[in-house]
Amino acid sequence: MSDPIIRIEGLKKSYAGGVEALKGVDLDIEKGEILALLGPNGAGKTTLISIVCGIVTPTSGKILVDGHDNQGDFRAARSMIGLVPQELTTDAFESVWATVSFSRGLFGKPRDDRKIEDILRRLTLWDKRKAKMMELSGGMKRRVMIAKALSHEPEILFLDEPTAGVDVELRRDMWELVRKLRADGTTIILTTHYIEEAEEMADRVGVIRKGELVALGEKKALMAQMGQRTLKITLDDAIAEIPAGLAEWGLALEDDGHALCYRFDTHAEHTGIPGLMRRLDELHICYKDLATHQSSLEDIFVSLVHEERAA
Amino acid sequence: MNPYGIKAIYRFEMARWGRTLWQSLVAPVITTSLYFLVFGSAIGSRMSDMAGVNYGSFIVPGLIMLSVLTQAIMNASFGIYFPKFTGTIYELLSAPISPLETVIAYVGAAATKAVILALVTLATATLFVEVSIDHPLWMLAFLATISVGFCLLGFAIGIWAQNFEQLQVVPMLVVTPLTFLGGVFYSVAAIAEPWRTVTHLNPILYLVSGYRWTFFNVIDVPLWTSVAVMAGSIILPLTMIVWMFRSGYRLKS
Numbered sequence: 001m002s003d004p005i006i007r008i009e010g011l012k013k014s015y016a017g018g019v020e021a022l023k024g025v026d027l028d029i030e031k032g033e034i035l036a037l038l039g040p041n042g043a044g045k046t047t048l049i050s051i052v053c054g055i056v057t058p059t060s061g062k063i064l065v066d067g068h069d070n071q072g073d074f075r076a077a078r079s080m081i082g083l084v085p086q087e088l089t090t091d092a093f094e095s096v097w098a099t100v101s102f103s104r105g106l107f108g109k110p111r112d113d114r115k116i117e118d119i120l121r122r123l124t125l126w127d128k129r130k131a132k133m134m135e136l137s138g139g140m141k142r143r144v145m146i147a148k149a150l151s152h153e154p155e156i157l158f159l160d161e162p163t164a165g166v167d168v169e170l171r172r173d174m175w176e177l178v179r180k181l182r183a184d185g186t187t188i189i190l191t192t193h194y195i196e197e198a199e200e201m202a203d204r205v206g207v208i209r210k211g212e213l214v215a216l217g218e219k220k221a222l223m224a225q226m227g228q229r230t231l232k233i234t235l236d237d238a239i240a241e242i243p244a245g246l247a248e249w250g251l252a253l254e255d256d257g258h259a260l261c262y263r264f265d266t267h268a269e270h271t272g273i274p275g276l277m278r279r280l281d282e283l284h285i286c287y288k289d290l291a292t293h294q295s296s297l298e299d300i301f302v303s304l305v306h307e308e309r310a311a
Numbered sequence: 312m313n314p315y316g317i318k319a320i321y322r323f324e325m326a327r328w329g330r331t332l333w334q335s336l337v338a339p340v341i342t343t344s345l346y347f348l349v350f351g352s353a354i355g356s357r358m359s360d361m362a363g364v365n366y367g368s369f370i371v372p373g374l375i376m377l378s379v380l381t382q383a384i385m386n387a388s389f390g391i392y393f394p395k396f397t398g399t400i401y402e403l404l405s406a407p408i409s410p411l412e413t414v415i416a417y418v419g420a421a422a423t424k425a426v427i428l429a430l431v432t433l434a435t436a437t438l439f440v441e442v443s444i445d446h447p448l449w450m451l452a453f454l455a456t457i458s459v460g461f462c463l464l465g466f467a468i469g470i471w472a473q474n475f476e477q478l479q480v481v482p483m484l485v486v487t488p489l490t491f492l493g494g495v496f497y498s499v500a501a502i503a504e505p506w507r508t509v510t511h512l513n514p515i516l517y518l519v520s521g522y523r524w525t526f527f528n529v530i531d532v533p534l535w536t537s538v539a540v541m542a543g544s545i546i547l548p549l550t551m552i553v554w555m556f557r558s559g560y561r562l563k564s
Contacts, residue, residue, distance in 0.1 A: 075409075079407040081405070085398075
């Protein structure tokens, strides 16, 4: 495997108020991948992104962007990165065209009207190029933020909660855009609350919780490794409560008593399924359907977060 | 170096100025012209000469200074404060542009505006009173230096300020009174002790005196002290700004 495009080593950040936002994060981001960072509010996702982009100063740790130290060699590091922040912060009185062109210049690229036009067209902003920022809807502003981030043709794109408060259509457009960028070789790091977003788009998923990277892996591997399967047993006749004889399996009663659900781990030595089936026979509980499904990233996420709360 | 970045910020700031020309150029020119009209044409004709210069003419350099100093601070402070206020500063902080380049761009734009304001005000003054300029090149050099100094001060204030009120405090409550008391309307030779000595503690006196020298070849204080204060007006705020960027003061957490 080639060198990672971003290498984060021992990154720590304590804010002046004493909040420890990051407690030593190590993370390698591979060139050309889409990495989704999941985590609840206040987990440290935005702090992590802000440090890589140079907006927040780390307390300790090191970041290399394509081999360039992001503090010592900040010009080389930063000119490779485009950032779409979470907040919609724009210059209200500027036109779309002016604000996107401004970003290109700010990031050290010579004027290139054709490039800007191309970006605006891709984001369906061309018709709005003369509009002032304050005249745009929230969704349009979000598009402009993306256009600004892409204006200097970055190799790495950070999207901080790109689809928060965005309608379905724009979300789909955005996913489409991200896929195209990836096809062009852009490395994309996105943070999100929406598990479906990570599931839909990411190659790898990292879960951040209370300033620590608690899980990281290929989306599929992560799901297989951590994923549990659920066996749903649809009963002939509804039951009011789970019989005492089934207590050891920790079943859940669903569908108004018409279904029993059993969660199991495919990697465990014993899934417990054969025993459960025998016990159902012994108790003369008849069923008409059996179905299993893989738990989603959302389930994994919820269980990770719950683990912490219980701890 | 990131020349495109400097250019982008400079143009952005000049465009912002262009949008608010009434407020940032026309209004101060009109206000200053009212002084020329009242103190220069109307009252000035009844006043005796000041240091051998016709009173209406005598006040012109000082009034230009008054306008330049306050506008330089306000414009430069607003330029950096507003992105902080709206949050668009994220882009500046994440851009491959050094603190020095940032300062060159913002302060360069603000100083350009201050110099244009001064020249327009000067041109307007000639409509009301007779103005001669003995040392035109020095007039421009002093004007540019003082503009840069007070734009640097304004830039530092813009980083320091945490609300709009704080932006106004220094230009309104410090610079304006000091300028009024800094010999704009009179020669310090004309005032009695102990106020004459007290006036010499006012740094703006030295700027006004030096700037007036370029017009009429008259001075309140030795010329070298004026030059020293000008140098100080650049070095002090620049030191503050360097420290602010190094420590991330009110810019980065």
